[in-house]
Amino acid sequence: MSIYRWILSYLLHYWKQMLLFIGCGLIITSVELSITKYVQYFVDRIVPNKMMDTFLWSLLFLGLLVVVMLLAQAWSTMLSRKVVELASKDLMLNMFRQLRKLGFAFFEQKPVGETIGLFHTELAAAQRIIRQYTPELIRHTISLFIMLAFVITLSWRLSVWIIPFFLLYYLVGPYFEKKAATWTKQVNKERQLANKGTYDSVAAIHEVRAFGASKWSIDRLIHQIAVLHGTQLKRNFYAYARGTVRRITIGLGAVAIFANGIWLVQHTLLTVGEFVAYSILYFQVIRVLTVVVTLTTEQRLLLQQLETIYHFMQKEPQVQEKSHTIFNPDIKGQFEFQNVSFSYPNRPNVVQQFSLNIKAGEKVALVGTSGGGKSTLLKLICRFYDPDQGEIYLDGIPLKDYSFSQLRSSIGFVFQETYLFGGTVRENLLFGHPDASENEVVAAAKAAYAHDFIMQLPNGYDTVVGERGIVLSGGQKQRIAIARMFIKNPAIVLLDEATSALDNVSENEVQKALDSLLAGRTTIAVAHRLSTVKHFDRLVVIHEGSNAEQGSYEQLVARHQLFYRLLQGSGMEAAHE
Numbered sequence: 001m002s003i004y005r006w007i008l009s010y011l012l013h014y015w016k017q018m019l020l021f022i023g024c025g026l027i028i029t030s031v032e033l034s035i036t037k038y039v040q041y042f043v044d045r046i047v048p049n050k051m052m053d054t055f056l057w058s059l060l061f062l063g064l065l066v067v068v069m070l071l072a073q074a075w076s077t078m079l080s081r082k083v084v085e086l087a088s089k090d091l092m093l094n095m096f097r098q099l100r101k102l103g104f105a106f107f108e109q110k111p112v113g114e115t116i117g118l119f120h121t122e123l124a125a126a127q128r129i130i131r132q133y134t135p136e137l138i139r140h141t142i143s144l145f146i147m148l149a150f151v152i153t154l155s156w157r158l159s160v161w162i163i164p165f166f167l168l169y170y171l172v173g174p175y176f177e178k179k180a181a182t183w184t185k186q187v188n189k190e191r192q193l194a195n196k197g198t199y200d201s202v203a204a205i206h207e208v209r210a211f212g213a214s215k216w217s218i219d220r221l222i223h224q225i226a227v228l229h230g231t232q233l234k235r236n237f238y239a240y241a242r243g244t245v246r247r248i249t250i251g252l253g254a255v256a257i258f259a260n261g262i263w264l265v266q267h268t269l270l271t272v273g274e275f276v277a278y279s280i281l282y283f284q285v286i287r288v289l290t291v292v293v294t295l296t297t298e299q300r301l302l303l304q305q306l307e308t309i310y311h312f313m314q315k316e317p318q319v320q321e322k323s324h325t326i327f328n329p330d331i332k333g334q335f336e337f338q339n340v341s342f343s344y345p346n347r348p349n350v351v352q353q354f355s356l357n358i359k360a361g362e363k364v365a366l367v368g369t370s371g372g373g374k375s376t377l378l379k380l381i382c383r384f385y386d387p388d389q390g391e392i393y394l395d396g397i398p399l400k401d402y403s404f405s406q407l408r409s410s411i412g413f414v415f416q417e418t419y420l421f422g423g424t425v426r427e428n429l430l431f432g433h434p435d436a437s438e439n440e441v442v443a444a445a446k447a448a449y450a451h452d453f454i455m456q457l458p459n460g461y462d463t464v465v466g467e468r469g470i471v472l473s474g475g476q477k478q479r480i481a482i483a484r485m486f487i488k489n490p491a492i493v494l495l496d497e498a499t500s501a502l503d504n505v506s507e508n509e510v511q512k513a514l515d516s517l518l519a520g521r522t523t524i525a526v527a528h529r530l531s532t533v534k535h536f537d538r539l540v541v542i543h544e545g546s547n548a549e550q551g552s553y554e555q556l557v558a559r560h561q562l563f564y565r566l567l568q569g570s571g572m573e574a575a576h577e
């Protein structure tokens with residue numbers, strides 16, 4: 001019910017249009033009932049008494065009613081199309097907003113394939129409920145009650161006869177419904193697995209090729225799809241069995257009405273007109289009832305699919321923005337970590353009692369053994385996560401007191417690998433700062449040593465890159481990322497092994513670009529290759545989430561402790577000496 005209420009809330013947002021839509025439905029039902037009532041009058045009064053004048057006038061009146069009904073039908077279709085499209089658009093936008101709100105932590109913890117599946121399968125199911133089911137269900141349910149009341153008042157003696165058949169159906173129906181629902185749940189689970197399997201086999205294409213595992217990958221996918229197909233067949237069997245039971249009971253109900261109707265007419269307990277009108281109404285009621293039952297069942301089956309999307313939409317982000325934030329008009333980039341501790345949900349004590357002061361404009365490199373928590377510290381600075389204990393201050397103000405927008409506009413992050421959007425080089429450079437002028441874009445590209453290679457591309461800055469266009473090398477992509485930073489102009493730059501994925505030639509080019517970017521900005525870098533951070537003001541050795549040792553490169557080497565051992569381990573000692 002809570003899932004259904006949540007879906008309904010999207011339609012109720014447009015309650016005025018929904019009321020009009022229901023009003024149209026009432027008009028349509030009233031006209032349908034009036035026509036049936038007229039048939040009764042025609043058979044019982046007009047024909048036996050040869051009332052020609054009444055017949056002609058009533059025909060004219062009926063014609064008018066039909067026109068009104070057609071207009072109401074057209075208007076209700078228009079209204080419902082408009083409302084359902086608006087509501088499904090709202091739902092989709094809210095999902096994207098929620099995805100953004102949940103932020104980095106959600107992406108790290110959920111496989112991408114699962115999130116894509118959520119948008120493909122579950123969003124589509126939710127939109128189908130909004131588009132195809134809910135408005136029709138509301139309208140037909142109201143019509144059904146009005147028609148049932150009408151049928152009972154027309155002849156309660158006949159109505160009594162159809163009750164056992166409906167009861168029979170409702171005794172057997174739920175068994176098939178439950179079976180169908182259970183199998184639908186299973187279908188969804190297996191569809192998600194198949195989606196994830198498809199994603200994996202595309203995303204891991206290099207690994208699959210490199211390991212010669214194509215056959216393994218295809219076999220795995222074929223198996224997943226075969227299992228899904230088998231479950232779908234079972235689900236369909238129960239769904240159709242349910243329909244068949246329904247059709248049989250409707251037929252038996254009709255036979256009962258005819259047999260009893262004729263008996264009641266013979267014993268003058270029912271007029272011929274009432275019998276004819278009742279027979280017409282029975283099929284009308286059955287039609288509406290079937291629509292209501294089918295819509296309810298199918299909607300219930302679809303609702304089963306929405307559990308994950310519902311929980312996704314109710315999820316609270318791990319990191320929340322305060323309602324009252326502090327605006328710092330001039331961020332300098334001075335950091336203070338005070339006894340910061342942090343655990344991932346499934347990985348405790350990644351950062352432990354970590355304390356560090358970083359001066360504005362200082363260049364600090366975090367070094368240390370793999371898995372020590374260096375990248376995690378960068379994530380805490382960006383507030384992708386919040387510390388469990390302790391506090392991080394930026395220019396003396398707790399990070400938590402800043403707005404997300406100020407924090408993120410003051411911090412530039414260059415990752416190990418840069419993702420380029422399917423668009424032009426210019427669009428990729430303007431990412432994050434769409435208002436920059438052409439001059440700023442070119443100046444940034446020059447400062448990042450990217451202008452020359454961009455000019456050599458077929459259409460210069462208008463060349464399409466990324467998934468839909470030219471594939472750039474790792475070093476070129478990093479220089480685009482650095483140029484983006486020049487345009488963004490943040491006071492603080494975070495580098496997460498920005499050059500570790502590059503060969504020596506590319507690394508040199510990117511290093512030149514980085515040197516010009518970092519001048520005058522507070523820089524915190526995570527580095528694997530110690531050579532890239534030799535010239536940093538300070539190196540901080542992170543060991544098991546704590547600040548184990550710090551100093552300049554030379555000081556740390558001379559100390560002959562943890563850093564020195566790291567250098568020996570990485571084969572850098574010779575280079576140093």
Ligand SMILES: Nc1ncnc2c1ncn2[C@@H]1O[C@H](COP(=O)(O)OP(=O)(O)OP(=O)(O)O)[C@@H](O)[C@H]1O
Pocket residue numbers: 108109344345346347350369370371372373374375376377526
């Ligand atoms: N999102 C996450 N959820 C759970 N555990 C994580 C997550 N991200 C990292 N970890 C774990 O936390 C520990 C620290 O990871 P982190 O990436 O901060 O280390 P690092 O020092 O940057 O390592 P490396 O030098 O290998 O990149 C590792 O054991 C890692 O497996």
